[in-house]
Amino acid sequence: MIIKLKNSTTESQKQQLVNWAENQGVSVCTVIGNVDTLLGFIGDTSHIDIEQLEAMEIVDAVKRIQAPYKKANRSFHPEDTVITVGDVQIGSGKPVIIAGPCSVESEEQICNIAKEVKKAGAQILRGGAFKPRTSPYAFQGLRKDGITLLLEAKKETGLPIVTEIMDISQLSLFDDIDMIQVGARNMQNFELLKELGKINKPILLKRGLSSTLEELLMSAEYIMSGGNEQVILCERGIRTFERATRNTLDLSAVPVLKSLSHLPVIVDPSHATGKANLVAPMSRAAIAAGADGLIIEVHNNPEMALCDGQQSLTPAAFAELKQSLDKVAAALC
Template structure:
């Protein structure tokens, strides 16, 4: 249930209303917009007589939410959430982010060279895998803590914030200096991990599971937000369908639909969507055209010899060409 307050309501009136609602056993989540103040009631409100709440002078309207996700729901938070990193980089709310880097951190020379090149091309966040969940137990699993230290060195040299995937709760201390924690598709419903990430304030990029519905993705985000962390970024990375010609099928529809359903930023991973480097540029442009809030792209300086996902990684010069096209498209969309 959402309680919409009247304009120019006094603080004392709001506090009195919140106190009453809490006395009924509900948790209250407040959203203060430029023109509207909303109170979200967290709990089972099916048996609550809304007329009791409506009797308060501060109340303008009662809105019942049917969807099981509350905090992630745009009905409760009409304005876009903007996730702000420590260096001031903004994601969401009209702020476009370009995340780029190798699938896996392999060496100091590799990550620093790629970091410098993608920054020169306009990327404002560096990605790099340290721990890699792989389908085969015999595939390269990442360099772990060593890779995180190399990422931090690249951050020190370039000034780019960094994002890397966390796989389990026990790894949290290792990610203390990582700017954004990525939850991979396979861990989207690792609820213990999601709740642990919700207990800290560091931004979380949550990837959609291989067969997850929009509601399941938003419920996974709700797990994080229900513990107090509202800095969640959703990522569409392609879903599993009957098509075998590409690695996954990019669901472009997810971008506008999720923007309707939630206030959280929505970015796209065109690299994992197709698994083919030559398709990354057209899928990226399509995603930008659908008004995504950012892209996360795999870039490697030597894809043929990459230890992980070289076939879907762009070379730095290819990324530069793609980035130029993206920025031109963004400019054209602003004119229209």
Template structure:
């Protein structure tokens, strides 16, 4: 269910409505746009009287939605999402390139590529430190050392960095990473997604092999 509030509502009345809904056991996600504030209600809303809600002076409209994804739903936040990662604004008409090597192999390699990537106009540097491979005998990446080298390239060039995570236990190595990538193979690694949901990091979620749009959006909910 979404509750669209009137423009220029008194903050005290908005807080009162939010607290009342939460006391009913409803989780309230507040989306504040430039011109409109929307409450996204998650939980059992079957007992809520829509007519009563619509009768409140702070409420403009109420609508039940059938899609299972809420946070990734345009009806919850109709305005475009604008995300800042590493000081770079993504969305709102801005377009950026993320570029870099498939695998980080050495300090000299990643710094040289970082300088070329920046000179070519890219906004982010990416590089693989943890590499998911079909064969257990193939190169699996430099792991935490690779992230350290990527961070060094960030300091050398000023470019924000992007790299893939494969295991929640590795999160401690990602403190200086600006965007954490979740690869296609891990799109439905729900325990990993739950842990990432507790961070304040920007997540680049790749669509899994043969996954539907709905499945991708449900993974994004985490």
């Protein structure tokens, strides 16, 4: 980290900043030029708040040389991380397909869909038990009962399951869940992320609606800094001025994230586009871009779905898509 001091800075003020930095656990190198005085902070500066430095009266500018995330950074971990969910490996080079309904509605519904997506080739079952909705009057999910039904579907099909957590208080309900999803709205729920860092379970971390890639990686860092390094990043579309789709799917995020981080990256084309007819082409494009997997919404009767039916594929459409995804993946080998 490099700090440029204002020309009006006195020697006493400079020394106070040096002392402050050393108390933060970093060493300081001073470079005095003809015009500018620079301080170089050497060591782990990830915990130093740039905004706090910039607010100091004697500081003119601050530049971070190294990314503030360490554990998620590929520079410190050049090999790709492979994360095991049940008996499925994510990040091993073969795309993993996660499929299931947006929301668990009944035992018959979730079990039938689980059997259909497994038959088509899905390796992990998704399904929402707790549903964050924009409107307080919309269906909020079956909650604890939804978890029970997901576990029944797992028992019948053998598919590992992933479902979303919304609050720390719900954590005990997820003991038998194979992978916990942190939704876009909770990407910066730092207290929740800290708690998930204390458990030994894979975490699927979705990008926030208006979040930068660095902010996504910093959220992953919150989990990893707690000791849980089983984090999978998910690009699910961001909010832009374009209204033709529900969100704008940022496929460039896939290669960018994979260059910055060793963590697996998957794509959610269902939430990104919001339209069932766009899911297939965006899924194929995501695999071509290098995604480690996809999370796709599938419903046996989308028109009657209690949540996000307009972006859900039928089991038949999903089976057709899976065949085309296999061809894309094979072409990349």
